Amino acid sequence: MDFRALTHKTLDDVQKAATRVGDTAAKAPAFVRSAALRLTSSGRRRLALEHGALHSQTREPGLTDLTATGVVHIKTTPVTADIAAKDDERKASDKPDAVTTDIPVHWYEVEPESPPSAPANDPVTIVFIHGFTLAGESWYRQFNALRKSHPEARLLTMDLRGHGQTGAVPASLCTVEGAAADALAVIAERAATGKLIVVGHSLGGLIALHMVRAAEESIRRRIAGVVLISTSIDKLAAQGVPQILASPVADAARNAIESSPKEIRKFREAIASLMAPSLAVAVFARRTDYEIIEFHAAMINETPLETFVGYLDDLQDHEEFAAGPRLEGLPGAVLVGTKDDVTPRKQADLIMEKWPDAELVEVDGAGHMLPLEAPDAVNRAIERVLEKVQKRS
Template sequence: MPLSLASTIDIHMYKRKRVAAAYRGQGRTHRATQRLVHQRLHDHETAPGLGNLDAKGEVDNDGVDIAWYEVGNPNADVTVVFIHGYCLSSEGWCDQVEHLRGRSDVRSLLVDVRGHGLSSRVPASNCTIDAAADDVLAVILERLPKDNGRIVVVGHSLGGMIALNLIRRAPQDIFERISGALLISTSMRRFSDKGVTRLLQSRVAKAFYSAIGRVPDKFNRLRFGIAQVVAPTLAALVAGFPQMERLQFHTAMLLDTPLASFVGYFDDLTEHAEFDAEGRLKTLHGQVIIGSMDIVTPMSQAELICEKWGQGELKVIDGSGHMVILEEPEQISQAIDEVISAA
């Protein structure tokens, strides 16, 4: 459905406020704070971020070390498998994991897919949705033996498409244990078909991505300096209008992402589709969540998933952008509770 003139004006004003806030936060003091937030990103002590982990480790998936984290009862009836988004990491699910911590019937299992978080860095050519789904499957096979209950899959953005890929390609015995899914700010069609990603497919943008893909690691210091200025603006554009602490947290994850991952996953997202997941998806219960101000995966993307899914309930979070998991964490946690109950 086309946006009304009033809605279009509201969105443009909204974007301008977000960018203005990002620029206000780019002084020397704020950049020093941003660097500190980045340095503490994976210490598993500093909030926001994952803390008080019950277990953590790595799984070797065909020579790539995949980091995983657990919180909760190892013998829980249900394990929620969290899959993070593009240029993020498991740290982004901190609010939802904390929400589930007190439930004895639920365990949280989080995966840093290749090229993100504490998992191995890989060449851009290895940063694909298929490979990332294999990473998640490798962790599931390692951490969730066959007699260890049901699985609920939760994916945000890139993680949502990885979740669809996992559902489509998982071995039958694993798929039969998947009882529900929560797909957040994601797509079943190519990301470049709708939203701001389509604009990034220009010749200039493609040349830029090609160029940064060839930058050697020795120039990462220069990259970090530039990114400290650019990343807050990007975070403000795709996130809604979170408090500065959340903006810096999101920016830290962007700064933490290697150039190869940035380029490789972007290339794959613009061409990859998961319509073939429809058959298995129809057998599951779950929800699709979208922010009303999402410019990366707009409403039509979520509506298409629900149309193909049949049993997926659409929920729109008013005033939220693409980073809804940080902007409205309570509503995401509530949705996870509902999917667990339905499953």
């Protein structure tokens, strides 16, 4: 493979695709553009040191003061020997075999302060499903607020396959269905009883809808509320960020993961210097603290190349219109920023057509990263849904 030609061609393609995202990056405040430009290889190393590693659990931005953390191991569907051979994110000793692969799904929890003694009054568990190239850490502003306003609720999130501390998996296993299986396994482990409120952001919204539609009846009947943030019930590919990953960039990335580990590392370094800043800047519209922009970019930088490639098909093709009937009668909320170029208002309107019982919350001047960019609006919406669910108990 002519790696140098591939890299230059791909970076050109990514630059053009990032430009097509719209004027969001161009209109971003100067300090945001400055943050993006500083995300060079040396800059990323400095950021990693400054943040004391992204998942330290001791400093913000990020989840802190958790009461429990752990890992749920998931045995996946069969993986061919060919796919296993191409899985170069892991050490050789950790690569999946030709039969199954083990996915160590990391979860993070804030337990209720005063758990009810009677099983019939099990606490409501709020399950947070993060978006593409993010991690459970992205919900830290919700955890901080809700643990104070509603300490009686359990807060539970996880790093979906291919993200965060769960780490890389073969690209073929990065799907909406697979990620939903991760979330359901964590629920079974940590919240086996009691009502559930499922909160999903971006790709996490599609995953939440898939859970509502396809989970086993024992789980589905416990889902008492849903909050969908900056997401879609239709295909995500029509707008925004998926265009950055569209062909020929995706083709080049697919070619790269079929190459040697050395070429993969070179490719990742080359493309991350542009990919992460493009994604990080494009999804914010409001003036946002510099450290949050860095925090968001650090999560993108951490994302394995296999994850970018693996979820691409579902970003382009997956829809969950069939979840509509399952939403009927459920309290919930649909949130969208007025300047969201990834999942704009018309996507929220499609959800509302299928789910008129939900509250539509339009966040003025906000972009796609509402959990980080407009946390108060997100927190209040979750609180309203929680209070409705509690009143029905």
